[in-house]
Amino acid sequence: DQQVKQNSPSLSVQEGRISILNCDYTNSMFDYFLWYKKYPAEGPTFLISISSIKDKNEDGRFTVFLNKSAKHLSLHIVPSQPGDSAVYFCASRKKSSGDKLTFGTGTRLAVRP
Amino acid sequence: DVKVTQSSRYLVKRTGEKVFLECVQDMDHENMFWYRQDPGLGLRLIYFSYDVKMKEKGDIPEGYSVSREKKERFSLILESASTNQTSMYLCASSVTGINQPQHFGDGTRLSIL
Numbered sequence: 160d161q162q163v164k165q166n167s168p169s170l171s172v173q174e175g176r177i178s179i180l181n182c183d184y185t186n187s188m189f190d191y192f193l194w195y196k197k198y199p200a201e202g203p204t205f206l207i208s209i210s211s212i213k214d215k216n217e218d219g220r221f222t223v224f225l226n227k228s229a230k231h232l233s234l235h236i237v238p239s240q241p242g243d244s245a246v247y248f249c250a251s252r253k254k255s256s257g258d259k260l261t262f263g264t265g266t267r268l269a270v271r272p
Numbered sequence: 273d274v275k276v277t278q279s280s281r282y283l284v285k286r287t288g289e290k291v292f293l294e295c296v297q298d299m300d301h302e303n304m305f306w307y308r309q310d311p312g313l314g315l316r317l318i319y320f321s322y323d324v325k326m327k328e329k330g331d332i333p334e335g336y337s338v339s340r341e342k343k344e345r346f347s348l349i350l351e352s353a354s355t356n357q358t359s360m361y362l363c364a365s366s367v368t369g370i371n372q373p374q375h376f377g378d379g380t381r382l383s384i385l
Contacts, residue, residue, distance in 0.1 A: 165314075191371050193373055195376075200281075202364075202377050202379050203376045204376070205373040205374070208371065208373060210371055257303075257322065258322075258366050258372070259305075259317065259330070260317075260374060262314045262315040262316075264312060264313060
């Protein structure tokens with residue numbers, strides 16, 4: 160039972176354009192959502208997060224949007240850069256589960272120069 | 273910066289061997305986690321620990337055990353390695369608190385022959 164879904168395994172975007180990565184979840188008890196970026200042969204690095212009491216969080220070129228009614232979150236990267244090419248994982252946490260995270264399957268982003 | 277160190281980047285073992293993967297974090301984090309990452313499956317939680325000598329099963333604990341004798345060190349043990357345990361293994365740690373991300377090591381690529 161995949162509670163966190165990233166339905167697009169890959170995405171290709173031109174440098175300078177916007178990248179939009181999507182994530183859907185099924186469990187309404189999730190209250191904290193995170194995005195991680197992973198380069199090959201490295202561990203995931205934390206990128207940005209959002210609490211369920213907010214609908215938007217911004218950090219430089221990265222913005223995360225949360226639509227609780229649709230159980231959907233998205234990561235916007237503007238403008239996209241070749242160094243953003245990586246696999247992006249969304250993750251969710253239930254308050255009752257402590258710090259345990261449930262991860263999506265990842266989306267591979269390729270930013271073309 | 274949080275530093276999570278996994279003892280080996282690459283490891284090759286034989287079927288039936290007992291395998292130890294070690295993880296050390298330097299930030300006095302209470303929580304430590306072991307995941308495996310497989311193509312198309314994302315990160316799946318094997319075991320986690322909220323304190324010394326405490327452990328809890330994650331989503332896929334079969335064939336694995338863990339040990340946490342000191343706060344900074346969390347070991348993953350493959351009791352009798354099998355070929356379906358060939359994978360990328362990732363260790364993470366986090367501090368207990370509201371909305372704190374997990375921090376990952378660079379992973380161990382384990383091959384079971």
